[in-house]
Amino acid sequence: MMTIDVPEAYGRALDAFGALVHRIAPGQWETPTPCVDWDVRALVNHVVGESLWAPELLAGRTSAEVGDAFDGDLLGDDPIKAFDTSAVAAVQAVTARGALEGVVRLPFGDVPGREYVTELFADALIHTWDLARAIGADERLDPELVEACAAWFAAAEPGREQETAPGESRSPAEDAQARLLASWGRDA
Numbered sequence: 001m002m003t004i005d006v007p008e009a010y011g012r013a014l015d016a017f018g019a020l021v022h023r024i025a026p027g028q029w030e031t032p033t034p035c036v037d038w039d040v041r042a043l044v045n046h047v048v049g050e051s052l053w054a055p056e057l058l059a060g061r062t063s064a065e066v067g068d069a070f071d072g073d074l075l076g077d078d079p080i081k082a083f084d085t086s087a088v089a090a091v092q093a094v095t096a097r098g099a100l101e102g103v104v105r106l107p108f109g110d111v112p113g114r115e116y117v118t119e120l121f122a123d124a125l126i127h128t129w130d131l132a133r134a135i136g137a138d139e140r141l142d143p144e145l146v147e148a149c150a151a152w153f154a155a156a157e158p159g160r161e162q163e164t165a166p167g168e169s170r171s172p173a174e175d176a177q178a179r180l181l182a183s184w185g186r187d188a
Contacts, residue, residue, distance in 0.1 A: 003148045006117050007094045013124035013145055014087045017047060020131045021083045029079070033134040034186055040134050041075065044083060047127055048074045050120060051086035055093035058113060062105040122149050126184045139188070141177055150180045
């Protein structure tokens, strides 16, 4: 169960990711990330792709109807502008009337709009940490978003919570973030 408004959580996660996108130095686009086989450019391209898909799928189009429109390089010559433009469109789509109540038709089946947007939120939040780690920025995530994501993930994937290692000393906020990241396969 999400403890905050799903569209708000998604918007805040995209804002945090975007703030990091704006801090990427010219020589960092090829820097490896914690995501296997993705450098910074590929990670940003992934988030841009998800942001471009959101308006289409929330409007009722199927993935088959969209086809390969969002395959390949979506960043072009101006990756920051590509991110900003796609993020604005995605946030508008998730906050549109009825977006959470509709059905999103994904290749593996239909899901409620609320669940789809929650998955977008979680992905944006986790990838914010990935990007921060890759570019050497502050890796602390918004504790309220971490709590909301952890609650949703624990309900969606029972038994996947991980504890802090014995003897590890962290603040409660850091513990929650470390557990969330570990549940997503990240070694914080």
